[in-house]
Amino acid sequence: MKHGSFPNASGEVLVERWLHHxxxxxxxxxxxxxxxxxxxxxxxxxxxxxxxAGFVRTLRQHGVGRGDVCALIIRHHRDFYPLYIAVAALGAxxxxxxxxxxxxxxxKFRQGLAGMxxxxxxxxxxxxxxxxxxxxxxxxxAHSTVKGILYPLEWRREAxxxxxxxxxxxxxxxxxxCLLQHSSGTTGLQKPVMLTHRNVLEHLDxxxxxIALTSADKVVSWLPLYHDMGLxxxxxxxxxxxxxxxxxDPFEWVQAxxxxxxxxxxxGGTISWLPNFAYNFMADRIxxxxxxxxxxxxxxxxxxxxxxxxxxxxxxxxxxxxLAAMGLKRGALATCYAMAETTFAVTQSTPGVEPVQVEADxxxxxxxxxxxxxxxxxxxxxxxxxxxxxxCELKIVNAKGKELPDGAxxxxxxxxxxxxxxxxxxxxxTSTVLKDGWYHSGDYGFRLDGEHFVIGRxxxxxxxxxxxxxxxxxxxxxxxxxxxxxxxxxxxxIDNAATGTEEIGVVAETIxxxxxxxxxxxxAIMQAAMRIDVTVTxxxxxxPRWLVKSSSGKPSxxxxxxxxxxxxQTNGGPSL
Amino acid sequence: xxxxxLKRVITTELNLEDYQLTDATTAPEVPGWDSLSHxxxxxxxxxEFKVRFGNLEIIRLKSVGDLQTLVNRKVSPGT
Numbered sequence: 001m002k003h004g005s006f007p008n009a010s011g012e013v014l015v016e017r018w019l020h021h022x023x024x025x026x027x028x029x030x031x032x033x034x035x036x037x038x039x040x041x042x043x044x045x046x047x048x049x050x051x052x053a054g055f056v057r058t059l060r061q062h063g064v065g066r067g068d069v070c071a072l073i074i075r076h077h078r079d080f081y082p083l084y085i086a087v088a089a090l091g092a093x094x095x096x097x098x099x100x101x102x103x104x105x106x107x108k109f110r111q112g113l114a115g116m117x118x119x120x121x122x123x124x125x126x127x128x129x130x131x132x133x134x135x136x137x138x139x140x141x142a143h144s145t146v147k148g149i150l151y152p153l154e155w156r157r158e159a160x161x162x163x164x165x166x167x168x169x170x171x172x173x174x175x176x177x178c179l180l181q182h183s184s185g186t187t188g189l190q191k192p193v194m195l196t197h198r199n200v201l202e203h204l205d206x207x208x209x210x211i212a213l214t215s216a217d218k219v220v221s222w223l224p225l226y227h228d229m230g231l232x233x234x235x236x237x238x239x240x241x242x243x244x245x246x247x248x249d250p251f252e253w254v255q256a257x258x259x260x261x262x263x264x265x266x267x268g269g270t271i272s273w274l275p276n277f278a279y280n281f282m283a284d285r286i287x288x289x290x291x292x293x294x295x296x297x298x299x300x301x302x303x304x305x306x307x308x309x310x311x312x313x314x315x316x317x318x319x320x321x322x323l324a325a326m327g328l329k330r331g332a333l334a335t336c337y338a339m340a341e342t343t344f345a346v347t348q349s350t351p352g353v354e355p356v357q358v359e360a361d362x363x364x365x366x367x368x369x370x371x372x373x374x375x376x377x378x379x380x381x382x383x384x385x386x387x388x389x390x391x392c393e394l395k396i397v398n399a400k401g402k403e404l405p406d407g408a409x410x411x412x413x414x415x416x417x418x419x420x421x422x423x424x425x426x427x428x429x430t431s432t433v434l435k436d437g438w439y440h441s442g443d444y445g446f447r448l449d450g451e452h453f454v455i456g457r458x459x460x461x462x463x464x465x466x467x468x469x470x471x472x473x474x475x476x477x478x479x480x481x482x483x484x485x486x487x488x489x490x491x492x493x494i495d496n497a498a499t500g501t502e503e504i505g506v507v508a509e510t511i512x513x514x515x516x517x518x519x520x521x522x523x524a525i526m527q528a529a530m531r532i533d534v535t536v537t538x539x540x541x542x543x544p545r546w547l548v549k550s551s552s553g554k555p556s557x558x559x560x561x562x563x564x565x566x567x568x569q570t571n572g573g574p575s576l
Numbered sequence: 577x578x579x580x581x582l583k584r585v586i587t588t589e590l591n592l593e594d595y596q597l598t599d600a601t602t603a604p605e606v607p608g609w610d611s612l613s614h615x616x617x618x619x620x621x622x623x624e625f626k627v628r629f630g631n632l633e634i635i636r637l638k639s640v641g642d643l644q645t646l647v648n649r650k651v652s653p654g655t
Contacts, residue, residue, distance in 0.1 A: 037632045103604040254611040256631035277612070285615055292631060465612060499612065519593060526607035535610040537591070 004216030220269030275466030599641030
């Protein structure tokens with residue numbers, strides 16, 4: 001394995017950093033755009049920034065300027081990267097949004113975008129011509145903030161005359177906002193996290209040191225760039241610290257997950273970030289005896305960092321066993337605890353060392369504190385998400401806000417030099433999570449000798465394959481299904497050890513009793529969720545007044561979740 | 577034409593009692609057939625027909641009809 005030193009880069013705003021790399025090593029590869037079955041396409045630093053300079057000129061001509069929020073909705077494309085750089089260089093705010101999945105109903109996509117435009121104050125939508133029908137109504141809507149919809153992939157770039165000086169703007173300061181990241185969710189509830197140049201660059205430098213990044217590293221990622229792990233950990237970290245990035249297409253990876261191993265091996269990748277489900281998903285699909293895997297080696301892989309959903313020791317075990325024959329070292333499996341609100345990472349396991357694992361007594365965990373398990377049936381394996389990275393503080397508090405000692409379970413509060421500036425245009429929501437400089441994560445966990453263990457959540461949030469989903473969105477989508485009693489639906493997550501993530505269960509009350517009607521209703525509920533790109537795997541239909549209400553008068557999610565799961569185990573589900 | 581054997585594998589994996597699958601059916605139309613279950617379905621089809629699909633073959637699948645054609649080709653390579 002090559003040895004290198006910590007990447008050296010100067011510049012207090014993003015574009016200065018990128019220009020520094022372009023000047024220091026113009027012909028080195030900055031970014032490889034990877035497409036299955038095609039020849040690799042590599043951007044050198046010089047060509048990447050020259051292409052960006054071309055985009056800057058055309059964006060300016062269209063009127064895009066300083067402070068404008070630019071939604072980028074573009075599927076895996078080699079010109080995405082210079083376009084993103086160009087938007088940032090203009091002092092505008094790039095906001096990468098998810099490319100619509102074919103399952104998502106066009107109306108739902110539009111509604112989500114309209115809601116986002118209202119909350120984030122979108123100024124421009126930079127997208128593909130093929131999405132025109134879906135996006136165009138946005139700019140025509142009354143009170144729309146959207147100034148225009150642009151199709152940059154259709155432009156003939158002026159790269160011939162553009163120079164890197166087109167990217168420079170001395171008036172941009174480190175405390176100016178540099179990007180907007182939308183938290184996950186389906187339609188109506190995404191929160192725009194605003195970050196400054198200082199937030200991002202200070203975080204990259206600190207996090208780079210925490211993972212012992214060197215100039216010999218190479219990042220390989222299939223993660224979508226609308227997700228904080230894809231955008232900050234893979235994309236910005238690579239560009240900011242001048243480490244090459246191999247970017248794959250998330251749509252291709254999810255269809256054929258073994259492609260990641262192929263890219264990692266062929267490109268000599270050393271680092272990647274993965275949500276927990278991906279370990280199970282890939283282990284289930286990869287066969288080291290497949291001709292496609294023949295001769296592939298993973299000895300060079302230094303870190304595969306598990307983050308974005310609860311980390312599981314059994315997922316690591318499954319993955320490590322499957323790939324050991326290809327040379328994957330166990331010490332390469334790492335963990336991290338991160339969130340968009342702190343730019344990205346808060347904790348990280350020690351590079352090269354398997355994350356700390358403890359066997360906790362389940363009953364005591366339920367009572368609010370960690371104690372080693374006396375026997376296997378009573379134990380729950382807890383995998384540490386690592387130690388604090390420099391610049392971050394974390395305290396664990398009880399419901400009254402009192403700080404708790406090691407081993408006690410409470411909400412995890414974080415303070416970081418890379419703390420976000422708030423949710424854009426939403427001071428109320430910001431003030432509910434950001435109090436006295438501490439971010440209230442809503443995650444529950446405990447600390448032991450400096451190691452952090454996340455074991456649950458305060459909110460009813462469901463995390464499926466690294467994607468945060470709000471039960472309200474799912475319940476709203478299902479409420480419109482004829483036959484379901486209005487307001488009498490609860491959606492919740494169900495832990496699935498086999499897939500390494502959560503699946504979604506729904507209990508809905510109905511007066512339907514006819515078996516054919518029940519079957520049709522169950523299908524209709526699954527289809528209603530599909531229209532917002534959510535897969536409901538378990539539908540429990542219950543008679544009227546089955547759901548237990550909470551003190552607020554609404555059906556309680558935790559209570560009904562438990563009741564439905566218990567009834568399912570004992571007699572196959574609620575009886576109609 | 578989708579064989580009963582392929583239909584059975586898909587509907588069993590998706591826990592659907594029955595669902596009309598035609599050559600033109602695409603995954604997003606079928607309840608429960610999302611990106612995560614897609615790989616599970618393909619693994620089940622491979623197991624049922626004792627075949628193995630390559631990454632590029634999988635990426636090129638656009639419909640259930642394409643999957644049937646791929647299975648047929650793998651099972652009887654000369655046809």
